[in-house]
Amino acid sequence: MSVNMHHLEVFMKVAEKMNMTEAAKALFISQPAVSKALIQFENTLQVKLFIRDKQNGLLLTDVGKEMLILARQMKEIEHKMVQLACQENKLLRGKVKIGSFPAASTNLLPAAICSFRSQYPQVTIELMEGNSNQIKQWVEDRTVEIGIVASPFEHYDVHILEHDSMVAIIPENHPLKAEREVSLEQHKDELIFCKGGHESAVLNTLHEQHIPFQESLTVQTAETLVHMVQKNLGVGIISRFTLSSVSHSLMTKEINPRITREIGIISHSFDEVTPAALEFVKVLSSLNNQRGRGTE
Numbered sequence: 001m002s003v004n005m006h007h008l009e010v011f012m013k014v015a016e017k018m019n020m021t022e023a024a025k026a027l028f029i030s031q032p033a034v035s036k037a038l039i040q041f042e043n044t045l046q047v048k049l050f051i052r053d054k055q056n057g058l059l060l061t062d063v064g065k066e067m068l069i070l071a072r073q074m075k076e077i078e079h080k081m082v083q084l085a086c087q088e089n090k091l092l093r094g095k096v097k098i099g100s101f102p103a104a105s106t107n108l109l110p111a112a113i114c115s116f117r118s119q120y121p122q123v124t125i126e127l128m129e130g131n132s133n134q135i136k137q138w139v140e141d142r143t144v145e146i147g148i149v150a151s152p153f154e155h156y157d158v159h160i161l162e163h164d165s166m167v168a169i170i171p172e173n174h175p176l177k178a179e180r181e182v183s184l185e186q187h188k189d190e191l192i193f194c195k196g197g198h199e200s201a202v203l204n205t206l207h208e209q210h211i212p213f214q215e216s217l218t219v220q221t222a223e224t225l226v227h228m229v230q231k232n233l234g235v236g237i238i239s240r241f242t243l244s245s246v247s248h249s250l251m252t253k254e255i256n257p258r259i260t261r262e263i264g265i266i267s268h269s270f271d272e273v274t275p276a277a278l279e280f281v282k283v284l285s286s287l288n289n290q291r292g293r294g295t296e
Contacts, residue, residue, distance in 0.1 A: 007041035008071055010034055011049060015068045018058045072142035080274045093122035096277045099135035099147035100127060103222065104263065106245040108148065108161065112284040119283070123276045131195065131220075139266055145277045146267045150239075152200060156266035159281060161288045162241055166201065166259035169229050169236040169243065169250040181254040182235060185211045190234040192217045194225045198239060201261035209257045222246045 013023040014034065024031040042049050049064035060068065079094050100109060105127065113125060128135075128144055135147040139156065148161070168182040176182055184191065188211065193202060195218060206213050217234055219225050226248045229236040237255065241263060265281055267273050273281075 003074075004041065004044065007037050007044070008074065010037040011041050012068065012071050012075070014038060014050070014058065015060060015064070015071075020058070069141050076142065076145065076272075076274065079276075084275060093120075094274060094276045095124045095126060096146070096274070096280050097126045097128070097144040098280070099138045099144040099149075100129055101131055101135065101148065101150070102129055103239075103242040103245040104148040105129055107241065108284065108288065112280070112287050115287060116280050116283045120276065120279060123279075125280070132200075136266070139268065142268075145273050146265055146281060148263065148265050150198070150201070151262040151264070153262075153264060153266055156268065157270045158264040158266045159270075159285050160262050160264045161285070162263040164239045164241040164261050164263055166198070166237055166239050166255060166261075167243065168253040168255050169226070169238060169248070170253060171230060171232060172249075172251055174232075174235075174251070176235070176253065177251055179253065181256050183256050184237075185209075187235055188212065189216060192219065192225055192228050192234040192236045194218075194222055194236075194238050194242070195220055198237070198242070198261075201239075201259050202237060205257055205259045211257075226250065 010023070010027065013027055014020065017023045017026060020031050020034050020038075024034045027034065038049070045067070047063050047067070048061050049067060051059040051061055053059055082094060098109075109127070116123070116125070128138060130138070132149040135144070135149050136154065136156070138144045139147045150164070168176075170176055170182075176187075184206065193199065199218075203213060217228065219228060222238060222242045223246055225236045225238055226246055228234065229250055230248075236250070237259075239261065243252070265284060267277070267281075270278060270281065
């Protein structure tokens with residue numbers, strides 16, 4: 001049994017779009033051609049990759065999900081072969097797929113992408129944004145090669161980029177404005193938390209300190225948290241790193257107990273990523289080290 005690479009491309013695109021017509025447009029072929037290639041691919045493998053559901057459309061079968069991960073691995077190997085050949089000829093090209101959360105995209109990526117493009121103009125970058133948990137899943141199923149996430153880093157290879165800490169934010173007219181720090185235990189009834197990479201650090205520390213967690217208000221983005229605090233709905237708890245990416249006029253206070261986390265770039269294995277992805281990691285890490293020395 002041999003895999004037809006065209007069929008593999010069609011399968012991956014249909015799995016990405018979950019729509020035959022959209023996949024056909026993206027591949028610049030007809031919809032019947034997509035259907036035919038997919039049927040031939042399933043016949044070659046002798047497995048059902050999709051369920052055709054009238055109500056929900058296309059759904060990947062369990063084996064289809066596993067095949068998709070393997071297909072992405074095959075494409076990574078293909079890209080790596082091409083890039084290694086280009087690297088041997090002193091010319092790096094291809095694509096780097098990166099996952100990042102919004103604050104990292106704002107604080108870390110612009111300078112890194114600019115520097116990387118100047119060195120490797122024939123390499124394209126595809127950026128996907130989500131929260132840390134989403135990005136870890138994208139790395140896990142190889143939707144992206146590398147991801148910028150907040151700790152914990154689980155089983156992934158990681159290069160630490162930032163050591164971060166949590167702070168409280170309050171309006172200037174808040175009763176706590178004269179206090180040096182905010183006690184999470186004393187003010188647990190009015191805390192506003194932000195999901196998407198903050199919750200692990202917060203919940204772990206509260207558990208370690210035997211402070212009961214009371215979810216009075218939880219939001220999804222830093223912008224929403226800032227807006228809620230500005231409306232005097234509570235005390236916001238957010239990381240310094242994330243807060244630095246948001247425009248605001250709020251007061252910042254230390255918190256007790258202290259909550260820390262790390263921000264890093266992860267991969268299944270940095271020994272296995274494409275040469276282009278590895279070079280991007282080097283550029284990002286180098287620039288971040290320089291930035292860190294500049295603030296000391």
